[in-house]
Amino acid sequence: MRVLVIGAGIGGLCLAQGLVRAGIDVRVFEGEAGVHSRYQGFRIGLGGPGLAALRECLPPRLHGLLEATTGELSGERRVVDEQLRVTGRLGPLNGGMATDRHVLRHLLLAGLADRVEFGKRFVSYEEAADGSVRAVFADGSAACGDLLVGADGVGSRVRRQLLPEAEIVTLGGNGLLGRTPLTERFAGLVPGFGTVVHGPQLRMLLGKMEFRRPPHLAAAELAPDVELPATGSYLRWGAFLPPHVEALPQDWTATRELLLGLMDGWHPDLVELVRQSDAVNSSPLTVRHAKPVPHWGTRRVTLLGDAVHVMPPSAGQGANTAFRDAALLCRSLTAAHHGEAELLAAVERYELEMLDYGFAAVAASLEQLPTFTPTGR
Structure with a gap:
């Protein structure tokens, strides 16, 4: 099995770490020129299922470093x-623990140098009759795999092609x-x-x-x-x-x-x-949030993190939910890799569960937002 991940943010890299641990071939493609290309340095809170999911995907040898580079x-x-x-x-x-997104992203890149390509701006995907999926990039190159995962954030090009009717709301x-x-x-x-x-x-x-x-x-x-x-x-x-x-x-x-x-x-x-x-x-x-979407019918393209359920920062659940996605999808793909489930059935189980808790987190974030915003916003 080969998995193509579009986006080398913390959610996509967490998935890649878990897949490597499971012995699954994974390639990550990032449109930015490098890890320092864009401002990403702000604190995020980790806790509950999100923190457990991150630890599940991260190699045990890095758990001590994760702990040392976080805060109370x-x-x-x-x-x-x-x-x-x-x-x-x-x-x-x-x-919970506090971490810096930029530092955490560097940590999640550990050991993935030969699997992550920067400067690969995703353009579109093509699904072939033989069950494979092909990712096309702006430089004219392409990559083929058994599953493509859109982990490319709120402006996801993968989502735009897979779910053209999905709506992202920008709050006033x-x-x-x-x-x-x-x-x-x-x-x-x-x-x-x-x-x-x-x-x-x-x-x-x-x-x-x-x-x-x-x-x-x-x-x-x-x-x-x-x-x-x-x-x-x-x-x-x-x-x-x-x-x-x-x-x-x-x-x-x-x-x-x-x-x-x-x-x-x-x-x-x-x-x-x-x-x-x-x-x-x-x-x-x-501040943006995604409107709930129904299950779209499983195919060889799926979504993870902000690419599907972006939410306001008011509940501190964006990164935690992305890590939860990564661990759940990794477990589903590992079952398929071991012959315990068909690939599409495994992906469908992931999608149904992810949509349920993901949009519950969006709703909780919207509910808490008035606490932090001025009256009349």
């Missing part, structure tokens, strides 16, 4: 006003995603799991990414063949702007000044958090 993610979720006065609590969450309003180097002063803003700031014109969501060990140093000791970036600890923040802010400047410096203008009179720690933000790793934030 537990405790109370405070709601405060713009002066940092506590106005409410959302209840504690425990048992503007958001910003910022990253500020962690200091003792800023660490105090997030004493637990996270902090939500309800200000008069905007709302902010604060999360701390404090690595247990510097990723590049942990890799050098625990897995010398793995190269991880020298990313420092930081505080990740999201800001959801009021409806009257209809357009954002292209330049981050100008965008930051706009945000600081909306924060006039706020607590100095919050103002300084934004003022010291890292321009390279801060950007506008577009």
Whole structure:
């Protein structure tokens, strides 16, 4: 069996790691020129079935490195006003870990150098009469396999061909995603799991990414063949702007000044958090979600992660659900590889279960979104 994965994001790479462990031939194709081509550095939370799925797919020798390059993610979720006065609590969450998406992506590339090709922009697929599927790329090349998996994110070209009627909704309003180097002063803003700031014109969501060990140093000791970036600890923040802010400047410096203008009179720690933000790793934030789709009838093309069930970040379930997809699909394909199931039947079981929990996660994320967005958005 040969599996073609379109997209070398964390979901596609997690699947590839699991398939390699299962002895299944897998090839991953990524349109970007390299792993550093695009900003991907923000904190994500891992926990529950998602964290278990990641560990299931990742080689055991890398489990210690995963643990060393994450941070604590537990405790109370405070709601405060713009002066940092506590106005409410959302209840504690425990048992998870925080990780940096860019660092995790490097970790998931470990051992896959001969299986991942960058600079391969997917154009379309063709299903052949002999049961194979052919992926066509913009450079004129092609690859053939027994199954093609679209793990190419919210703008998935695979989804557009497989499910042309599937709808991705872009929610109104503007958001910003910022990253500020962690200091003792800023660490105090997030004493637990996270902090939500309800200000008069905007709302902010604060999360701390404090690595247990510097990723590049942990890799050098625990897995010398793995190269991880020298990313420092930081505080990740999201800001959801009021409806009257209809357009954002292209330049981050100008965008930051706009945000600081909306924060006039706020607590100095919050103002300084934004003022010291890292321009390279801060950007506008577009919030999208997928509308549920019925099962499309199994064929030799399927979908994983944001390519099928993109969701708002409000419940912290996007990456967790993608990892859950990867582990479930890996188990299904392993059964087919061992002759315990027919390939299409195995893929169908994956799709039916994935659609059920995937769109339940979308609904839960939408339900929690008003907690983090300004009234009227």
